[in-house]
Amino acid sequence: MKKLAKFGLAGGALLPSLAMAAAPAVADKADNAFMMICTALVLFMTIPGIALFYGGLIRAKNVLSMLTQVAMTFAMVCVLWMVYGYSLAFSEGNAFFGSFNWVMLKNIAPIALMGSFYQYIHVAFQASFACITVGLIVGAIAERIRFSAVLIFVVIWLTFAYLLIAHMVWAGGFLAQDGALDFAGGTVVHINAAVAGLVGAYLVGKRAGFGKESFKPHNLPMVFTGTAILYFGWFGFNAGSASAANEIAGLAFLNTVIATAGAMLTWTFGEWALRGKPSLLGVSSGVIAGLVAITPACGYVGVGGALIIGLVGGLAGLWGVTSLKKWLRIDDPCDVFGVHGVHGIVGCIMTGIFASSSLGGVGYAEGVTMGHQIWVQLFSDGLTIVWTAVVAFIGFKVADVIVGLRVSEDQEREGLDVNSHGENAYNN
Template identity: 85%
Template sequence: MKKLLTTLGLTSLALLPSLAMAAPAVADKADNAFMMICTALVLFMTIPGIALFYGGLIRGKNVLSMLTQVAVTFSLVCVLWMLYGYSLAFSEGNAFFGGFGMAMLKNIELTALSGSFYQYIHVAFQCSFACITVGLIVGAIAERIRFSAVLIFVVIWLTLAYLPVAHMVWGGGFLAQDGALDFAGGTVVHINAAVAGLVGAYLLGKRAGFGKEAFKPHNLPMVFIGTAILYVGWFGFNAGSASSANEIAALAFLNTVMATAGAVLAWTFGEWMFRGKPSLLGACSGVIAGLVAITPACGYVGVGGALIIGIAGGIAGLWGVTILKKWLRVDDPCDVFGVHGVCGIVGCILTGVFTSSSLGGVGYAEGVTMGHQVLIQLLSVVVTIVWTAVVAFIGFKVADMIVGLRVSEEQEREGLDVNSHGENAYNH
């Protein structure tokens, strides 16, 4: 009997490894909770962050139109993301598009994992990025575009620009295969949105009275509140892109703090030097400039590199909204290209420099040199600019043919709040 029990015990022990291998994978509760919090923070960046930030920058007669555009496009993107967006961005496909294998989120089981957390959270996290990218665009085309035209454009641009760029960079497509580094959205979010907004601003033309009348932000405290929300939410944006509550998330978190601080100081002192006075609007713009610049780099560079990138972003953003904007002769009410475009480009290129382990970064892939990585970063910037510019042009032109892009001059002068939405933000 003793011999039989011993034999059975040995047999049971021999089966343990195979039983362990057969056990279903489970989510790491800490990572799952971390990613849910980060997703909520990024959603918070759009509503109310972007809505309040942009709403305060434009004139009071158009503030409700801005809030409405942000809220409704946010909802539109959420639905499109579920229908086919997530699938085209993150399922297997070719170098530019994924497939339809996960359309309507089919073939995603309730317990399916994305790394160490549930895939449903990955769907929501990436959806929040798509939402804020579209939200950024409307700041460049504010105060004169038809609401219906915005919605038509969003459907076209999300489908043909955002999704393929996301797939190319994060979904295993062309730029990912080439070795492009974009930790949290320098190309996918900021350059992508900024170029689309710039194309729209050119096609719409300047606002009535632009250059002859003073177009000042109508509510700077609202701008500050929106900035503060964006700043806090950005930690979900950057740290969450580590996809785990690990040391890379901690690095991205600290880098976000340091880069933003450097950019605020650079913008503030630069403005103080050249304009004579430091402004709240300048400090808020410096916050956004630093956040944008560090976004592609935050999980790759050391803290010293992050500070330098932030300072460079602050200087570049100030140049973008004061000098480059005049050169371009464009009416971009919320300086989307001057900040998100310029600082996104600067951040993407400097990512290729400061990822070097000799400069405190995590280091390049095996066999890659700094020069090679910088060239890859430049390629990713150029591909994103060209791709989104072409699609944006098509999207705006289609919207123009269907409903017309711009409201009448009379409606524009009276304000979009009343004419497009039948409401007033303030009682005069």
């Protein structure tokens, strides 16, 4: 990949395990510090970012349930990642999975390098991506799922969906070999999580009273706080995927700024035109829309391309949480599919367009045309959608057989905080 290698991408975003291992074995203090900071930022996105964002979107009687689900899935993914997840995702294996060579991180010495930074940092950085991906799913099944069912599902889905997609895209697997471009997680994180959430929403069913009672967010300032944390942490998400403090990290950083601003504007003005008033919820949703849309593209496209992706993303998200949500007839309390699914797909496809050097991007691999790259992006999206949907279906069904997916209607109406955790978020 001549043009991509010129910009440093072959060692970072495309093949973070195999290609970086071929880089000169010299530790760079700046890159090590940069990657540790980026890792901390992405961890910050899950706790407290996703927890507060989702917690504010649901009703007051279930907010502690949401915070607990996000926190506990975070902990579970961290442990599974160190035990076998990192090894299966990023060690050398076949086109779909890695090997067990790095189980419990054995055979990885503290001085081992991944390019210019220590491999232990790479382990933690990639763990942060796995954590937030799983955390995104729970927003689609909030307010009615059994806590134990969530934990069972996480083990199955992480093992057979997330690890496989991560290996195929970022560790030299099947989709990487096909030429798929996903700088920071359009397929691996957002489409992957959104489709799993969509399957879960269908299988768990709609909340009691849905469509007949008010289901408004209980705390919009909490939503905005979570949004601000996610925006801040996303710079670690996107810039950190360059795997070094270099010019591509700077490009990803700037593209994240401009795409998010563009999406905020189009979502807010679109909502204003449709509903007569701009809302804080719309502004917050626009932020997430822009962040998700630019994620797969941020290290490949120019600033002009990033702006267009953001502008289109804002309108696509507004359509996703209004028209598409009604068409799908789902109860997705936190609009996981309407935002992360729609923008993951849109962002990946537009990456194939605006990576073109003629449009200001870094250029395609030698001999690759725009039409071919768009086809590769579509295939990558489609494979991710089908595979994660199948694994999610199996995961939820297994959890249903073992413990049951859903709490009783009486428990649901009283609230999961009291019935699942014995606590109240607010004193009356």
